Amino acid sequence: MVRNRAFLACALATLLSLAMAADALAQDTLAIEIQGPGQARMNIVQSKPFGDGNLPSDAQYLNELIRKNLAFMPFLKIMSDSDILGGATLSGPKADQIDFKPFTLAKVDLVVTSVWKPGKGLGDVELRAYEVFSQKMLLGKAYAGVTRDQLPEVADRFCMELMALLTGQGSIFKSKLAFVKPSGKGKDIWMVGAMGRELAQVTRYGDLGMAISPAWSWDGGRxxxxLIGSTSHxxxxxxxxxxxxxTLPSSTVISPHFMPNGTVAVALNIRHNTDIYTLDSSYKQTASTLVADSSIDVSPSFDQSGNLMAFVSDRLGNPNVFVKDLASGSVRRASKAGYNTNPAMSPDGKYVAYSKQAGGGHRIFVYELATDTEKQCSFGPGSDENPTFAPDSFFIAFSSSRAGGKKLYLTTRNGDGAVxxxxxxxxxxxxxxxxxxPKE
Known part of the structure; x- marks a missing residue:
């Protein structure tokens, strides 16, 4: 994160005229509906940076950061100079300096420009996105007195606001991913930004144990x-x-998960049966039982209301994903057949993502509660497992062996190409x- 809070509160200022122009256009301009089963891709071109005075050496670095961010958006297609008749060269960064005709012919939807002006640090930078059809500015932002260290956050903030205008969502740029990496003979928890920046190690057990199955608290602070030790969990x-x-009253501790009220839910083997419990505030004793029967019940996951819980149970033979309404106690089956694990409830409570054994490996499927239907959202090779919903309930991250070793990928609940x-x-x-x- 950017260390200079003045940058976030004051120095990162928006030009009033640019913001007003963007607000005026937001109601009747180009937009993408991300709620449907898929969406048409929007073509976007990024021009070379302009300089009102000396162009800082890191101007192109900011362009590259923005380009990498946009490449994660499956509904955007980044076009190159060769796609544009005569190239994507502009006379200047403003609408009256842009000849939109070549972009119209190339079916470009958006043009992004940047211009640098003298100021503290690297200077002041203005970023704009123009809609080609209307030849009007969709978004304009200015960032004052930026340094090189602040450029990743400038890129994130601009792309977040652009995505919010196009789709109504942009929170993925503010989210982190906790995940597991091998560490000596053991495993440790790490975290990284959703765009793959700010990689940091969280735990350091190394050979002493395996830290697995991370889950965030709903305030992002925990x-x-x-933790699997030599003799116990x-x-x-x-x-x-x-x-x-x-230490819990069970030698088996499976898939702990925070509930929105701050309570931890976890699967424990008590009385020779694995069920799902909540823990008291000491994290040492059980407080209540969420699911208990003769079957094996594990992997709780909750929506942001705390009303719905997805979990895995073998009560029908193979492991299947179920959803429980915690208020009424009613339980419904989500997965339709086969071997299903690793459920993730969407924050809005409308979907459950899970891993299903299919096609010689595992694939990510998404169940929609309103329609009682499931659809495949990842497609080999290798195996895709452990899906997790982003805060917007649209993007899904998962681990996959499709490229050999196991890595993290980002897709959407519509099954767009994984990055x-x-x-x-x-x-x-x-x-x-x-x-x-996450809190600092």
């Missing part, structure tokens, strides 16, 4: 996880610094989106 709670470890999320060397598994930007 991560719970299972433990509950781990991280809130910055060294994680606290708790790999950079996580450094080594395998990356068990991703978990933070509901909001």
């Amino acid at each position: 991560i719970c996880f299972t 433990y509950l781990g709670i991280w809130s910055g610094g060294k994680a606290n470890v708790f 790999q999320i950079p996580t450094g060397e080594g395998d990356a598994i068990m991703p978990a989106f933070s509901p909001v930007a």
Whole structure:
């Protein structure tokens, strides 16, 4: 995160005229409906940076950051100079300096420009997005006195607002992913931004144990996880610094998950049966039972209201995904057939993503509660597992072996083409989106 809070509060200023223009156009301009079963892709071109005075050497770096961000959006297609008759060269960054005809002929929908002006640090930068059809500005933002370290956040903030105008959603740019990486003979929890930046190690157990199954608290300030030791399982709670470890009344601790009220739900083997319980505030004793029967019940996941819980049960033979209404106690089956694990409830409570054994491996499927239907959202090769919904209930991250080793990928609940999320060397598994930007 950017260390200079003045940049976030004051120095990162928007030009009033640009903001007003964007607001005026937001009601009747180009937009993408992301709620349907798919969407047409929008073609976008990014011009070279302009300089009102000396162009800073890092101007192109900002362009590259924006381009990488936009490449994660499956409904956007980034076009190159060769796609445009005469190239994508502009006379200037403003609408009256742009000849929109070549872009119209090439079926370009959006043109993004940047212009740098003298100021503190690298200077002041103005970013604009123009709709080609209307030849009007869709979004305009100015960022004052930026430094090189602040450029990733400038890119994130601009792309977040552009996506919000196009789709009504942009929260993915503020979210983090917790995930698991091998560490010596063990495993540890790491985190990374949804666009693959700010990679950081959370736990450091190394050979001493395996920290797995991370899940965020709903305020983004804590991560719970299972710690597998040499003789038993433990509950781990991280809130910055060294994680606290708790011994529970079970040698088996499976898939802990925070509920929206701050309570931890977890599957424990008590009385020779694995059921789902909530823990008391000490994280040492059970407080209530969420699911208990003669079958194996694991992997709780909740919507943001705390009313709905998805979980896995073998009550019908093979593991299947179920949804329980915690108020009424009613339970419905989500997965339709086969071997299903790793459910993730969408924050809005409308969908459940899970991993289904299919096509020689595992694939990500999404169940829609309103229609009682499931659809496949990932497509091999390899195996796709451990889906997790972003805060917008639209994007889904998952781990996959499609490229050999296991890595993290980003797709949507519509099944758009998956994009790999950079996580450094080594395998990356068990991703978990933070509901909001994590606390510092």
